[in-house]
Amino acid sequence: MGEPVPLPAAPDALPLWWVLLLPVLVGLAAWATTALDSAVTARASGRPIGPVTAALTPVRESARLLVGQRRRTLAADRVLWRLGAAVLPVAAVLAAAVLPLGSRAVADLSVGVVWFNAMEVLAWAAVWMAGWGANSALSLVGGYRFVAQGLAYELPHMFAIITAALGAESLRITDIVAAQEDLWFVAIMPVAFVVYLVSAAAMAFWAPFDAPVGRDLAGGAAAELSGVDRLVFAGGRWLLTVVTAAMAVPLFLGGGTGPWLPAWLWVAVKTAAVLAAMVWLRHRLPTVRMDRWTEFSWIVLVPLMIAQALVVALVVLGGGGGM
Amino acid sequence: MAATVLFWVLAVAAVGFGFAVFRLGSMAQVTFALLASFLAVAGLVLLLGLGYLGVVIALMMVIEMVIMAVFMIMYMMNPAGLMPMAMYHNKAGSMTIAVGTFAVLAAGILLVHWPVRRGVPPPDPTFALGEALMSGQMLTMMTLGVALFATIVTCVVLATNRGRYDRFGDDLRSGPAGGDGR
Structure with a gap:
């Protein structure tokens, strides 16, 4: 083997020890989101809980799952079952590596957008494996539902993130942020922003796209998960939600740009706003049937996104960019 | 040094998971063994400095293998159960072809007299490759x-x-x- 060419170097990535801090940060954000969600759930059920109780709910739930017994099913495919649950949080943290926390990311790859997409797509395989492995009909149906859902959301989702890359003429996330210094991309590509948020919810099988783990399937892909397996699966799902919501900030909401506050605080504030909107919508919308959503997604969203990409391409060409 | 270690780990993983396709008994496991092999190959492509190609291989292979698993199981297996079943026909023949191809290619790598590099690699090899292919x-x-x-x-x-x-x-x-x- 010859001398390997080094990967296109990141100009100024965060120091290496941030690799250890990143999962903690994403985990804390997931904790805050879970707490908010449990507060909203309690309020909707007519028994509001205080902020302290809400903050403790995820902790208590995690402790309960940690001491809970792992369920065993007959003739389970144990390798794929455990792997499916474990891949979810790993994929979420790997996707977060290209997320600018402030003005810099842990790994500022030259193909950051594609890396993000490749990592989040692992969730597809993960949920199917978790659904398949248990050898249970309901969980198998849940796994298949998620694959169908993936077919529906993935095409508009790819177009949405590629439109942001097109607007910046770069696949590097920090370049995309830099291109929004004057004008956030949400202003010139509002359709892409909305489609991104919708497909991000679908990717994290978040309501109204929670059919793969729906109540009508007794928990779907997660039906047979208990104890630590359920904790890893559910935790991975929360992490995935946080990371996909956080990626909307550098792609469409100008990243860390903003007056007065430092960049990292702006990123935190904007991410919190996106997550709050997702939690709010989760409790407002009923579960969407996947066959109908696929039809809408392919017939309405895909052409809409192509038109949006065309408009952005014309804006970029008109602005003196391009060839 | 790190690149060499990484190369051997990924190379062994790619071949090992590829061979596991013949050894595993469940179609679902076979699919994901194949996916693991492809992901190791994607890592090798990344190691060559082809960032875009490597990541796109990972992205496409995950999507492709999940869809393949669904279709394979839908068409070729009792979808209600986890009956062991292989994804290939004519085990001896297909294994001979696979191992034989690997041996021929590996022998070729070792026996061919490789030219010495002239010039330096372009700053973005993927871009240069695309331009050379369809300028x-x-x-x-x-x-x-x-x-x-x-x-x-x-x-x-x-x-x-x-x-x-x-x-x-x-x-x-x-x-x-x-x-x-x-």
Whole structure:
């Protein structure tokens, strides 16, 4: 083997020890989101809980799952079952590596957008494996539902993130942020922003796209998960939600740009706003049937996104960019 | 040093998982062993400095293998159970072909007299590769790509059961058939 060419170097990535801090940060954000969600759930059920109780709910739930017994099913495919649950949080943290926390990311790859997409797509395989492995009909149906859902959301989702890359003429996330210094991309590509948020919810099988783990399937892909397996699966799902919501900030909401506050605080504030909107919508919308959503997604969203990409391409060409 | 270690780990993983395709008993496990092999190859491509190609291989292979698993199991296996079943036919023949191809290619790598590199690699090898492959035909290829994509989407939309036939019935000109509340 010859001398390997080094990967296109990141100009100024965060120091290496941030690799250890990143999962903690994403985990804390997931904790805050879970707490908010449990507060909203309690309020909707007519028994509001205080902020302290809400903050403790995820902790208590995690402790309960940690001491809970792992369920065993007959003739389970144990390798794929455990792997499916474990891949979810790993994929979420790997996707977060290209997320600018402030003005810099842990790994500022030259193909950051594609890396993000490749990592989040692992969730597809993960949920199917978790659904398949248990050898249970309901969980198998849940796994298949998620694959169908993936077919529906993935095409508009790819177009949405590629439109942001097109607007910046770069696949590097920090370049995309830099291109929004004057004008956030949400202003010139509002359709892409909305489609991104919708497909991000679908990717994290978040309501109204929670059919793969729906109540009508007794928990779907997660039906047979208990104890630590359920904790890893559910935790991975929360992490995935946080990371996909956080990626909307550098792609469409100008990243860390903003007056007065430092960049990292702006990123935190904007991410919190996106997550709050997702939690709010989760409790407002009923579960969407996947066959109908696929039809809408392919017939309405895909052409809409192509038109949006065309408009952005014309804006970029008109602005003196391009060839 | 680190690159060499990484190369051997990924190379062994790629070959090992590839061989596992013949050894594992469940079709689902075989699919994901193949996926693991492809991901190791994607890592090797990244190691060559082809960032975009490597990540795209990972992205495409995950999508492809999940869809393949669904179709394989749908067509070739009792979908209700986890009966062990292999994904290949003629085990001896297919294994001979696979191992033989590997041996021939590996021998070729070792026996061929490789030229010494002249010049330096371009700053973005993926970009240079794309330009070398389709320099003058870039616009044609881009148009072709969009046309192919539109064809795929249109074919699926026209063919799907819950599509226009579901809504309009056999005679598409007669208007909505109704019945399912749309």
